[in-house]
Amino acid sequence: MADMEKLLKPEHPVGIVGYGAYVPRYRLPASEVARIWTDGTGGLPIKEKSVPGLDEDVVTMSVEAARNALLRAGIPPTEIRAVWVGSESHPYAVKPTSTIVAEAIGAVPNTQAADWEFACKAGTEAMVAAMGLVGSGMARYAMAIGMDTAQGRPGDALEYTAGAGGAAFILGLEEDSLAVIEASYSYVTDTPDFWRRADQKYPEHGHRFTGEPAYFHHIVSAAEAVMEATGTKAEDYQYAVFHQPNAKFPQRAGQMLGFMPEQIETGLLVQDIGNTYSGAAIIGLTAILDIAKPGDRILMTSFGSGAGSDSMVIRVTERIDASRGKAPTTQEYITRRTEIDYAQYVRMRGKLTMK
Amino acid sequence: MDIPRHWRLKKQRYALVGEVCGHCDTKVFPPRDICPACGEEAKTLYQFSGRGEVYSYTTVYEAPAGFEEGAPYTIAMVRLAEGPLVTAQLTDLEEKRVEIGMPVEMVTRKLRNATDERGMLVYGYKFRPVVAVP
Numbered sequence: 381m382a383d384m385e386k387l388l389k390p391e392h393p394v395g396i397v398g399y400g401a402y403v404p405r406y407r408l409p410a411s412e413v414a415r416i417w418t419d420g421t422g423g424l425p426i427k428e429k430s431v432p433g434l435d436e437d438v439v440t441m442s443v444e445a446a447r448n449a450l451l452r453a454g455i456p457p458t459e460i461r462a463v464w465v466g467s468e469s470h471p472y473a474v475k476p477t478s479t480i481v482a483e484a485i486g487a488v489p490n491t492q493a494a495d496w497e498f499a500c501k502a503g504t505e506a507m508v509a510a511m512g513l514v515g516s517g518m519a520r521y522a523m524a525i526g527m528d529t530a531q532g533r534p535g536d537a538l539e540y541t542a543g544a545g546g547a548a549f550i551l552g553l554e555e556d557s558l559a560v561i562e563a564s565y566s567y568v569t570d571t572p573d574f575w576r577r578a579d580q581k582y583p584e585h586g587h588r589f590t591g592e593p594a595y596f597h598h599i600v601s602a603a604e605a606v607m608e609a610t611g612t613k614a615e616d617y618q619y620a621v622f623h624q625p626n627a628k629f630p631q632r633a634g635q636m637l638g639f640m641p642e643q644i645e646t647g648l649l650v651q652d653i654g655n656t657y658s659g660a661a662i663i664g665l666t667a668i669l670d671i672a673k674p675g676d677r678i679l680m681t682s683f684g685s686g687a688g689s690d691s692m693v694i695r696v697t698e699r700i701d702a703s704r705g706k707a708p709t710t711q712e713y714i715t716r717r718t719e720i721d722y723a724q725y726v727r728m729r730g731k732l733t734m735k
Numbered sequence: 736m737d738i739p740r741h742w743r744l745k746k747q748r749y750a751l752v753g754e755v756c757g758h759c760d761t762k763v764f765p766p767r768d769i770c771p772a773c774g775e776e777a778k779t780l781y782q783f784s785g786r787g788e789v790y791s792y793t794t795v796y797e798a799p800a801g802f803e804e805g806a807p808y809t810i811a812m813v814r815l816a817e818g819p820l821v822t823a824q825l826t827d828l829e830e831k832r833v834e835i836g837m838p839v840e841m842v843t844r845k846l847r848n849a850t851d852e853r854g855m856l857v858y859g860y861k862f863r864p865v866v867a868v869p
Contacts, residue, residue: 435824439845734803
């Protein structure tokens with residue numbers, strides 16, 4: 381396939397009209413997990429991870445991010461024609477998260493609503509679909525959310541990092557956008573690096589297999605392809621953000637693609653909030669949009685196990701300055717923190733048997 | 736069966752949708768179709784801002800059925816910016832001592848804890864200390 385043909389570009393150019401982040405306030409230091417399971421020895425992949433409160437789940441967290449996106453977009457919720465929520469921790473196995481979110485923000489009843497699932501890239505998958513819905517002229521606005529309350533088996537390597545948070549985006553036409561999505565490209569193969577079977581509480585992973593053939597191959601292939609097809613190089617971007625299961629992986633992927641640490645640091649939130657799965661790459665994007673200037677270019681590349689990557693070239697417009705102050709910033713959510721210990725974590729995550 | 740009741744209340748529960756009186760402009764919550772101030776019909780839907788302040792509060796240690804997992808928790812009467820007084824749980828309180836007059840904002844949260852793994856999840860308004868004033 382020729383380079384240009386690979387790109388996903390709608391007929392009418394589209395972009396982000398409003399964005400909103402959400403991070404719960406509780407933080408579990410990685411040292412707490414080590415204290416319980418390794419006698420405090422061994423390296424720590426991050427500083428701390430975010431933990432949802434007892435009354436929070438993907439529905440409530442999506443509602444808050446969606447409300448923030450609406451504040452920034454300044455549009456009536458009834459004009460949103462799709463509410464799509466990507467997650468691997470939907471509260472129900474059967475019954476959409478998205479109908480509850482759509483009802484709570486006032487987008488019902490003239491809307492599409494569906495839940496998306498593709499491990500950690502369900503949120504960007506929903507964004508690409510929303511680009512299509514708006515770019516084809518079927519809808520003026522569409523909302524895509526990526527949000528997770530990630531699961532990790534007690535004592536497993538994932539318990540250090542499995543965090544909670546995410547972001548919501550309202551997509552609309554270029555002229556209404558605070559950031560234009562110039563092009564997107566998706567790279568997908570069948571790669572079994574991480575999964576959770578139906579009715580299982582905790583996921584399984586392929587240990588080192590999650591690195592080279594999964595994360596790095598898909599992220600680098602997608603990002604290289606989108607840069608080649610758009611004729612851009614690493615130095616053409618002010619910012620780059622990647623899926624961030626730990627601090628090392630995105631830093632190394634950035635290096636492999638020719639990015640400097642200062643292009644990556646703004647969107648790299650994993651040390652402070654953990655891996656927010658479907659929310660990970662996109663909440664990094666919200667932290668960038670909070671400070672980016674008109675004309676700045678951003679490369680965002682997600683990764684979902686199973687496996688695939690969506691890579692997007694995003695250009696910030698002059699509308700950003702008027703919009704971003706209308707809702708709390710991502711850093712405001714991150715600095716609002718209450719540290720908890722392992723016992724409180726066990727209680728909050730429902731690992732205590734009450735009956 | 737609670738399903739019809741939860742379903743009927745969802746708009747006010749999820750997003751503080753009340754009513755406004757077309758005669759005297761009083762904002763009404765919860766919606767009751769009759770203005771408590773002037774007694775006229777008040778059926779126009781009104782979206783409350785979610786901002787308010789703590790009017791009074793108490794902490795529950797012996798929780799009723801369905802709320803045990805969250806105990807202890809704080810219940811407050813919140814004076815909404817638009818006037819009405821509502822009773823709701825406070826959430827995300829850690830490190831913040833509740834005080835009368837404390838500014839709060841509405842959030843949508845799970846109202847009951849999921850001790851019943853088969854039942855429907857019930858969501859609704861709670862209030863928390865204001866995160867950031869845009």
